[in-house]
Amino acid sequence: MTESSPLPFTDLRPGEDAPEVAAAIARVIERGWFVLGPEVEAFESAFAEACAARFAVGVGNGTDAITLALRALDIGSGDEVIVPALTAAFTGLAVIASGATPRIVDVEPGTLTLDPEACAAVVTSRTKAIVPVHLYGQPAEMTAIRRIADRHTLAIVEDCCQAHLATENGVPIGTTSHAAVFSFYPTKNLGGLGDGGAVITGDDAIATRVRRLRNGGQRDRYHHVEPGVNSRLDELQAAVLRARLHFxxxxxxxxxxxxxxxxxxxxxxxxxxxxxxxxxxxxxxxxxxxxxxxxxxxxxxxxxxxxxxxxxxxxxxxxxxxxxxxxxxxxxxxxxxxxxxxxxxxxxxxxxxxxxxxxxxxxxxxxxx
Ligand SMILES: Cc1ncc(COP(=O)(O)O)c(C=O)c1O
The missing domain is CATH 3.90.1150.10 (Aspartate Aminotransferase, domain 1)
Known part of the structure; x- marks a missing residue:
């Protein structure tokens, strides 16, 4: 590379992973099963293990992952959810999609992650959850945020969309909260060849509810017990993500x-x-x-x-x-x-x-x- 050759911001073409990505795609095509199948299940267990979480549920994208995690916690209309001011707007839009009201608060000057003091200052009787964002890949100040959540009995849904494999004080992010969410948008640290997302949780009931919500609220085929959405991780993306996970x-x-x-x-x-x-x-x-x-x-x-x-x-x-x-x-x-x-x-x-x-x-x- 010379001093004048282009140095683009990112490069999304597969590199050392290319042979495994190609094999994964060929396998899915050969099998002829494209939505919610063996690749999604295999990726969910591999990703849960990589995150040190009990459950991972694949969904359509990171935005839906936030919305569905909040809905699985019964958070919606009339509730307030705290989000930081500096993040992808999708963090706040996901709160709106759940029916809840986003309460936007300022960030810390050094790390630009959610300011715990600003967060504490806006808690009301309507506040039900905090969505801290591990911005740029850096864990938010979870010890202080957890203290606020505990004091007011608030849920925490960690937005880990930019922070795959990050740790806070050596502990894998997302493992000490009710739920945490990831995006597999192509630019992310673990990205697919299109949209994708996941919710991780240690709570069987939350995992089961997100699984139901992502698939139209069906308890079993054609029996819709609540108004879910269509937000399923597809087999091609799951296969590609699993091929990339070990890199x-x-x-x-x-x-x-x-x-x-x-x-x-x-x-x-x-x-x-x-x-x-x-x-x-x-x-x-x-x-x-x-x-x-x-x-x-x-x-x-x-x-x-x-x-x-x-x-x-x-x-x-x-x-x-x-x-x-x-x-x-x-x-x-x-x-x-x-x-x-x-x-x-x-x-x-x-x-x-x-x-x-x-x-x-x-x-x-x-x-x-
Ligand atoms: C911090 C953060 N939250 C949420 C999202 C939304 O993820 P997605 O684009 O997969 O819906 C993104 C990515 O755009 C993000 O960076």
Missing amino acids: LPAWTARRRQLASLYRRQLSDAVTAVSERDPGHVYHLFPVRLEARDDLSAYLAQAGIGTLIHYPVPLSDQEAFAAYKPEACPVASKAAAELVSLPLHPRLADTDIARVARTVNAFVKAHSEA
Whole structure:
């Protein structure tokens, strides 16, 4: 790769996993069974084991996973569910889809995960659950969040959509809450060749209810006992995800290595989002700079792709206006300064060096201007 060849933000084509992915697809086609079959069952048990959870239930996507986990906990109309302001809007949209009201609260300035104090401040008698987001792959501050949930008897549904295999204080995320949810959108640390998601739980009743809700609320074939949805993980995605699952520990280790290279090589003038826990799995590597837009343009000129996670906090999104969210100044300031640098397991050390060098050159030129 030369200094001017394109370095895209991500690369979703199968790499070392390609032969196994192709074999998985061929197997499903050969079998001729495409929805809720042996591949989904095999993936569910492999994924549950990888997460150190008792049950995993495959669903159509991460958004549905949140909605169905909340519904399985009997949370819906009239209830409030706390979500952080800085996340994929889907976290909040999933709460709305459950019938509940999202209560959007601010994030901590260093890690940009849910601020436990802000969370405690909005609890009312209507609050039924907290959905902490392990943003960018970093566990939210679960000890403090759990204390609030315990004090007010709230459920916790952890949004692990960006945090496959992350740990908090050495404990696998999602295993100490009522339920936790994952997305297998292609860009995720474990991604399919399309949409996919899962709910993990240690509670047999929640797993059974999510299984029923994902399949139209059927107790058995053609007997619908509640208004469920159609949100089934398909056999092709399940087969691909299972083929990729055993690569995930090595891919995660590589993400951590690349993140530490960035931390060592980037100028002090750019602020990387802080790492509170080494269980961080670096789904993304965002940095902050007031001149964010100029930096993105400079990197684009040099052939380096970036994205912004996220340019608009939930508190400022039109879609949530009806819920009259309070201002979330920490999230709003971050949203104006964040830019995510390329980070995925197929990047070379030299790619990271090139990005860091280009960022540092921009910062130097900018400070001299
Ligand atoms: C933090 C977070 N929550 C929820 C979602 C929704 O997942 P999906 O796109 O699979 O519905 C995503 C991914 O977009 C996400 O990053």
